[in-house]
Amino acid sequence: MTNQQQVEILLVEDNPTDVELTLRAFKARNFANQVFVARDGAEALDFFFGDGSHPLRDIGVVPKVVLLDLKLPKVDGLEVLRRLKADERTRAIPVVILTSSREEPDIAAAYRLGANSYIVKPVDFEAFARAVSEVGLYWLLLNEPPR
Amino acid sequence: MSLRDWPIRQKLTAMLVLSSGLVLLLTSAALVGYQYWSFRQTMRSTLSVRGSILATNSTASLAFANDADARELLSALRADPHIVAAALYDRNGRLFATYPGDLPGGALPAAPGPDGYRFQRGNLIGFQPVAEAGGQRLGTLYLASDLAAVDATLRLSGVIAVAVLTVALLAAYLLSRVLQGAISQPVLMLAETARAVSDRRDYSVRAAKLGEDELGVLTDAFNHMLSRIEAQDRALRESKEGLEQRVAERTHELEERNEALRHNAAQLLAANTELDAFAYSVSHDLRAPLRSIDGFSQVLLEDYAAQLDEAGRDSLRRVRAATQRMGTLIDDLLKLARVTRVEMRTEFVDLSVMAREIAAELQRATPDRQVEFAIAQGLEARGDARLLRVALENLLGNSWKYTAKRTKPKIEFGSIEENGGRAFLVRDNGAGFDMRYADKLFGVFQRLHSVSEFEGTGVGLATVRRIITRHGGRIWAEGAVDQGATFYFTL
Known part of the structure; x- marks a missing residue:
């Protein structure tokens, strides 16, 4: 589902239906084949800091945006965010939190750790699809990424 | 000399x-x-x-x-x-x-x-x-x-x-x-006694009486005075000891109570932490499946519309409406929980200014409605600004909602004298309610109207009451069916 040269969005999401609904929303905008999905926090960290066993690590892929859920198995989203923003090599990559949590402590912690945006997933699928596709549009087309 | x-x-x-x-x-x-x-x-x-x-x-x-x-x-x-x-x-x-x-x-x-x-x-x-x-x-x-x-x-x-x-x-x-000894001796002894008293604070010493003359009378009076001082001193010391004893007892009692309070506080903290975790789960985990239900219903409607008849499509639309309503319910419940958990920051709040801002927001959200607002000037109170805004938003929002079917809707915010204090009020000429059910107004999920009549989850007034209660105030309502409603609250 991914082409190695075209990873522009890293989606870190453990819930398969949410993954599917997100990809469906991207598909409507033709972003779907540029998305790589990490199923937990450990895999996301492996993507960036792994020992080379990760299939995409060696070619130095830098996604244009990371969509990060907070509640993740193994390593949670805030920890992934902290590690990404603490490392010189990954600090510049925009990270958008995409989560169900509207809890103030989560929002505050995310911004304190350097999140670039915080989106609460709407229950309404149409609103959700709209939100996801707008995020994709903004970060892939409108935003000028660091080189 | x-x-x-x-x-x-x-x-x-x-x-x-x-x-x-x-x-x-x-x-x-x-x-x-x-x-x-x-x-x-x-x-x-x-x-x-x-x-x-x-x-x-x-x-x-x-x-x-x-x-x-x-x-x-x-x-x-x-x-x-x-x-x-x-x-x-x-x-x-x-x-x-x-x-x-x-x-x-x-x-x-x-x-x-x-x-x-x-x-x-x-x-x-x-x-x-x-x-x-x-x-x-x-x-x-x-x-x-x-x-x-x-x-x-x-x-x-x-x-x-x-x-x-x-x-x-x-x-x-x-x-x-x-011969001078006859006079000086008693005087010297008096002086010696007085010095002993003042130097050693020893009120038990007595001056020896050497005769029945004026000096004898003076010695007697001095000794009498010493006796009274000694008695008072003893009484004072005893009451001081009693007092210290009582202070020690009270301190001990207080320490025990403090210990109990600390224990309670720890339990409360644990309960609150649990509640936080619960709210977090509700927020995160209950909404995810709802999104799936809603999302895949939409997938069905989009991808398989041809295979469904109108009844099937209508069923799917009902599924979606129900999931979305449940989403709103969850959001409102979370808000109610947050109102209880959030830390209070007390400051002076201009409720009149706040009410005008909320009225303007309501008007902006529904620009085609014509509602007359009468908001009194300079109503100030001490309280948490964010919580009071939530309360006023709910009360004014209710009035806005329940006057929707009036030809000349009017919403009022003011205050009255109440038992020597001041009570604020939000009054409207909307749908009102039956006073027989007044006690049900502030219960969670309690509604006096059907969703088809007026939208709502039945959490708003429960939230308002929690906010007023957290401020140490009281809230009550008066109204009649089709005669409008008035909500009073103190802070």
């Missing part, structure tokens, strides 16, 4: 010695003075007797101008060593005979003075007329006696007086040393 600082012993001694000395001095002076005076009187009368005898004996010598005889007569004066000079003058006042014979010239008056005896220039002098038996004056006799006898007597008296005075003063001093 001035006199008033002398010790009382020395004062008493000095008093006794001085007063007895003064009495003795005056007595001695009077005695010596009288002796001096009477001795001079005696001297004068003796000289005058001697003079008149000599004058009588001299009449013949003067009458016959026999100066050898006269000198013989005068020389008899040799028997009295104090007679320093004597002379006879004739009737014309001329010097006729002198005694002693070798008297230097000028030592005698040139002419007789007035008759009589008097003290003059340290001597007793006298002019005695010499006359015949018939009264014919023949001349004048002059006698001069020195005062050595007087001086000797006076000196002796003085020495005796000084000796008596010295002995008497010594006796007075020794006596006073013994």
